[in-house]
Amino acid sequence: MLKASALYMVIVIALVIAIFSSSLIATAYYYRLEYQKNIRLGKLETNLHSGISMVLSASYPANQNGLEQRVDLFGEQNDSLLLRKEKWGIFEVGTVRSFVLADTLKKAFFVAEECTKDQTALYLSDEDRPLSVSGSTQITGDAELPKAGIKEAYVDGKPYAGKKLVDGKITDSSRELPKLNQSVLDDLEKYFADSLAEQEEIRDTLINSFFSEARIIRIPKSQPLISNRFIKGKIVLLCDTVLTIGENTELRDVMVFAPAIVVKEGFKGSCQLYARDSVVAAAKTVFEYPSAIGVLRKSDNGQPRIELGSECRFSGVLFSWERKRSELQTIISLGKDALVKGEVFATGFVKMAKPLTIDGRVACNRFIIQTPSTLYENYLIDITINRKRRSKYYLSSFLFDRKSPKQILQWLN
Incomplete structure (x- = not known):
């Protein structure tokens, strides 16, 4: 016959295995969440730099009424930007917001002209x-x-x-x-x-x-x-x-x-x-x-x-x-x-x-x-x-x- 303590040991071992398994599952879950977050962050940063390049381009004029323009970079409804460029005295000011759902990155900056060729x-x-x-x-x-x-x-x-x-x-x-x-x-x-x-x-x-x-x-x-x-x-x-x-x-x-x-x-x-x-x-x-x-x-x-x-x-x-x-x-x-x-x-x-x-x-x-x-x-x-x-x-x-x-x-x- 098995001793009563053997059942106790089985329960403890089962509990340890359950805790360990749950930990592995939780670790995998949160790792996946962090991985997806880093993917979204990388995507937002890439889109943000794309938006900055658009604002700096000669083909993007300063908006006189100061309204933001919404841009979908690839037409897939998941790479959205809000762009604005307006005059600020003798300079220009640009703002770029890159967002996916509730995640947002944004930058504001003054814009000016290069003058290195003028000596x-x-x-x-x-x-x-x-x-x-x-x-x-x-x-x-x-x-x-x-x-x-x-x-x-x-x-x-x-x-x-x-x-x-x-x-x-x-x-x-x-x-x-x-x-x-x-x-x-x-x-x-x-x-x-x-x-x-x-x-x-x-x-x-x-x-x-x-x-x-x-x-x-x-x-x-x-x-x-x-x-x-x-x-x-x-x-x-x-x-x-x-x-x-x-x-x-x-x-x-x-x-x-x-x-x-x-x-x-x-x-x-x-x-x-x-x-x-x-x-x-x-x-x-x-x-x-x-x-x-x-x-x-x-x-x-x-x-x-x-x-x-x-x-x-x-x-x-x-x-x-x-x-x-x-x-x-x-x-x-x-x-x-x-x-x-x-x-x-x-x-x-x-x-x-x-x-x-x-x-x-x-x-x-x-x-x-x-x-x-x-x-x-x-x-x-x-x-x-x-x-x-x-x-x-x-x-x-x-x-x-x-x-x-x-x-x-x-x-x-």
Whole structure:
């Protein structure tokens, strides 16, 4: 006869076998779920990259109304994308969502143009006068200059100290600056004419995703000041009077439109500032890449200007524009020891305080340099303009209409 303990042992062994078998079945089940999840994730990532390539293609235009477009990649109803590309100041912003049922991957990014083929460091309109260089001036890169050419000059008893007047190819410029992209300018003009945006008091922190609709906020005329604020994302700030941006304010990716804008010392951020009359940035302000400051002239009154104070650091695009050349042309003024990495374009004058460094490209009708004793026109004194020192990863704005391939300027999420 079997002992009673034998039955107990059989039950224990059966229980162990059952637990082990159940574990194997559960492991196989969850392994299959994870495997299927990884397959879906890989498929979503592949579709996401396909969507990004579509948005970057020249055949995919920016949508003026900002609506998302649904795309079925293979017509099988299981590879769906939501695409959107719209203008954001002098750049474009793209969003891509790849989804299968409840699984979604998404990316938002700024879009800009390649500019590696353009090796121009300096463009000076031909006004029948030469460009004179003195002191420690260095021009590295190609230069388009008046037919009168470039020459050395003595200023304050100091000769030109360099070995080459231009370290690059010299060609003749025309009497006019290259045309800017009018459609980009027209889109900026629409914000100045916006009369529907409602006034709103901005909280300490304001963030709006680029997957959402743009928030357009009008700053009250009674208090045209942004101070001690953090503002980021798809936000447009409008003001009907002179707007002051305080030193304790940080702006990220937002656009600002006002008749005039004053940026206080200590400001640091990356944004786009546009004005009718002037944008004045105090000393030691820092504008990180990709920033933009533009003045768009509307009337013949005054002399619209952009002014960067001494020791400013600016990375991006500085430009002034007027439809027709006036007697008092627009002016971009760069302070002593300022550093600009990017592009400076003035449909008028560029005024410089020596010493000054521009890593990139500058284009204007005339240069102005003020010394304690004299005002010099079309002189460069202790000025460094170096196209080769600008980063090879720098991307330019559609404002300059190069018709170059589009690339991702910055990820936004």
